[in-house]
């Protein structure tokens with residue numbers, strides 16, 4: 001009988017355990033492949049430990065805690081896998097444990113709070129402002145107001161919990177701190193600032209003013225394709241590494257992190273691990289959000305309509321590939337700037353997306369479309385139309401999404417009820433109703449509605465049924 005493999009922990013792999021100076025909200029796959037990797041590879045890693053909180057469930061924190069917060073990062077290239085144990089996370093906590101969050105954020109030693117809570121968790125309205133009316137925000141505003149007056153009140157969203165913890169930091173006199181959004185949002189620092197200040201209004205008693213003066217909201221562009229871990233990944237780590245790891249994470253070899261903003265209480269020297277610190281982040285953000293995430297959205301809807309399950313499969317379909325390249329041509333008109341090198345970036349994306357060993361599921365990317373399309377299709381289309389062109393490449397992304405939700409596919413979206421109501425309408429009203437959830441301005445433009453309507457059905461045929469081109 002084979003002996004059970006040894007479990008991964010700090011006795012088996014005695015990595016240093018630095019003190020907590022970073023608090024992370026959203027303990028998912030991406031944080032572990034990206035910010036935790038950069039922190040481990042910074043030259044001052046010995047001073048910077050991370051306490052990471054889950055978002056909605058305790059499971060990931062419980063699993064990681066069972067192995068002293070160590071996990072294996074599997075770097076998966078087209079040619080093979082390499083393995084590295086990451087130890088920069090030193091505490092993994094259930095997000096509902098607001099007492100521990102408050103304690104850590106209020107501590108003088110804590111200098112940075114990072115976020116990977118997904119785009120939908122910022123509670124944005126269609127115009128990009130904070131929407132106090134979403135159920136999560138409304139509940140948190142009430143909870144924060146109760147907590148401020150000493151009554152029982154515990155916020156349930158990550159940003160509501162962060163506001164509670166920032167109130168504790170103010171009370172403890174621990175001074176300024178940086179909040180760093182690592183979610184795929186344009187101007188993610190500014191979005192985080194608006195959402196935090198919006199929720200802080202529930203607390204009252206000058207908390208919003210204190211946050212304005214003491215919290216630096218850093219914007220970042222983050223990049224490393226990190227699909228969800230599978231059972232096969234867990235089995236592979238056991239076989240190749242000789243220990244059992246319940247929480248490995250798989251990522252492509254490529255990684256990129258561009259940051260812009262102040263860190264009033266310090267930060268790890270991430271730039272010496274390859275991160276880039278810039279003054280103006282917008283061109284980098286747009287390049288990444290439009291070219292990578294925008295084409296991911298096209299592939300998610302068009303690809304699934306054509307029967308594909310992964311990014312690599314969809315990209316191999318000429319119809320999907322053409323839609324991606326047409327959108328890239330459009331977006332490139334509005335990506336000017338020194339060092340952006342769009343042709344090289346595009347070539348690299350084709351190679352990254354084509355890595356068949358990274359099974360990046362289209363269903364995962366398809367989630368939360370209304371929030372994502374506002375930052376991926378809408379700005380490019382608006383810029384194209386302002387320059388007198390049609391914006392057909394961006395319109396095709398919107399048409400593919402409309403076909404996808406109309407076809408009765410399962411989807412997750414903060415506006416799911418509104419999407420269902422719009423889908424129940426007919427013809428142009430349906431198109432206009434769905435566009436309105438993404439951009440009121442585009443929905444009111446008859447030219448856009450007509451263009452998107454004309455493009456419906458573009459991906460209706462499966463590849464096998466597509467007539468051979470002549």
Ligand SMILES: NC(=O)c1ccc[n+]([C@@H]2O[C@H](COP(=O)([O-])OP(=O)(O)OC[C@H]3O[C@@H](n4cnc5c(N)ncnc54)[C@H](O)[C@@H]3O)[C@@H](O)[C@H]2O)c1
Pocket residue numbers: 025026027028029030031053054055056057116117118119120121157158182183184185222223224225226227
């Ligand atoms: N995975 C990637 O390749 C990648 C790359 C770049 C950026 N990102 C950004 O990171 C985010 C997280 O990606 P991931 O791969 O870690 O996902 P994940 O599903 O592994 O983890 C997401 C974390 O956020 C929490 N969460 C999810 N939805 C939430 C909500 N509505 N409210 C509160 N908490 C919520 C989850 O509980 C979990 O802790 C993405 O949405 C994206 O903005 C991901």
Ligand SMILES: O=P(O)(O)OC[C@@H](O)[C@@H](O)[C@H](O)[C@H](O)CO
Pocket residue numbers: 119184222223224225226292293296364365372
């Ligand atoms: O939920 P999303 O669409 O923001 O993320 C899914 C993928 O598009 C995304 O995770 C990319 O892999 C990532 O942005 C690459 O850096």
